[in-house]
Amino acid sequence: MKKILLIASVDFHFTSFHIPYIEYFQKRGAEVHIAARSGERTKELESMGVIFHPIDFSRSPYSPKLFRAFAELKNLMEKERFDLVHVHTPVAAFLGRFVAKITKTEPVLYTAHGFHFYKGAPILNWLIYYPMEKMAARWTHGLITINHEDYERGKSFHLKRKDGLFYVHGVGLSLENYSVPQNFDKEAQKEAMGFKESDQLLVCVGEFTKNKNQRQIIHAMQEVLKIDPSIHLLLVGRGEEEEHLKSWVEKLNISKNIHFLGYRRDIPEILWAGDAFILTSKREGLPRAVMEAMAAGLPIIATDIRGNKDLITHGEEGYLVPIGDIEKTKEAILKIMKDSEQVKEMRHKVKEKIKTYSIENTLLEMDKIYRIFINM
Template structure:
């Protein structure tokens, strides 16, 4: 039986983004393997019918555990003859390509979900991650990108064939899954303790430094309206820090921490405005989901966000850490229900190209080229 190998540093990445592509190969009769650091969601991967390999990845490129991870990957590749290896996430992708080079396993595809080096990135990111990608490009048969800036950068890397640098419409979104009726909106808002005239601002993101939740908290100090509430869906290492910061600014009752949630479509239905204040993005799935739900978006003007949000059309782009501009954009949407609806409709139009059906067609062309 022909075999395919997916590699990512953490299992959450595979579960969240790649199940449709795993099913794509399974329907074609392939045996799908996944090499990742297993955690709390490994049962979901088992349920997808894949063969799991637990690898000692660490996200930090400095970790010595990654030496063991490389050894494990080499063993996996020597025991299995793979028809294709598809690597994701910076550390997993680098080690996966190095192991493939050592074991003469090919072809190897790499999807960049947002290079860690980008315009305005810290110098150390360019020193570490740019050089990792520059080296690994020699061992890569195809690079798949998701935004304009990454596509331009990838074309400058030393990949064997420049024609094998691609740009696709993200990881795909099941559009109809996120567009709910008024009954769902009413019931979910009731569960969240929201009244009819309350404004619900939603952010769906890990509670980590890069997602920059603090910018929205600071904007709430300026907005200062009794009927406006912020809900953070997600968990992460910054949870205690953010809760403390909200409390210190007397915003405990205005900012709600929902933790990890599986009911994102319902939460989006209950919301009025979606916000994402990240320092860095590839092509954020959460914004695509918000657009599919017909919600206006306020996001930072960074790579990835600006590929999705057209300023003044389906939302507003604001500078990173510009609290006043953030508050101003949100206030425009709070005060104008018609504007919120109009931008939501425009978002639904824009997001059609990002449907999972369309992305699977794009990926089918790429996969077929390399497997053939």
């Protein structure tokens, strides 16, 4: 029986993105091990038959916890002798590849869900993470990227295999979970949420952080509402910036049109009730929230950054706006909320574009990669 080791900083990384890949290995008779920080999702993974190894990885490359994590991971790899190691998340991935090197465990694959060094990244990110990745690349048999900027960057790395650089269409999305059902009553859903038929709903899903940059949307909405007061912004999520944003909305006197919905489990229904989606992040790898909105058929407004640009072509599936540009964000919102022929075409185009990012397609892409490195 083949033994597969998957490594990431925390357990919910796997329940959020990698359940289909765990099942992929299990269907082929492999024994799947996971090394990650234990949390609320550990029991869910163990219930799948996964062998879970609680290792307290830190997301910070400076944490003294990493010395203990190194020792535990070294003991694990020496004991189990894995046939394949697949690492995720920057710090855990670096440590995993280093330990694999010194224990002569191979092959090793790394999925970069978005390098911390990118066009426009803080200089500190380049000083810390770029040298780490250049070094770890030499211990990596396969580097898997999910956006084109990272793929191009990866061409400068010296991997253990010259043909070890790959591009895949993300980690995969179950399109049927987000596609609008034929019997869905949009107006009834809007009414149930407290909105009128004439109200237009702009949806944003994401953690409230400085990186997600909801301030840009709120600032733009202040200007939008001077022109069209029928537009409402639905902000879904939680986070450290939430209370600051709520206070700011109150001061701007636009709280009637800005709605904080908190953490929700009914994301598909909210998207189906919406008219457009917006995400103004400063950094993304490949934003799942945008992909979910595309599967629901919503035209997109997004910042002109890595990841967003892979999903959206300006004027085709939506509009790309510069980070911090309030005027262009306002213009994009007003354009996309008009039921014009161009916007109708965008709704069609997003549903066509997202098909390439389906879980069925990405599993096929990953199957081709896995078969290069392991026979099952």
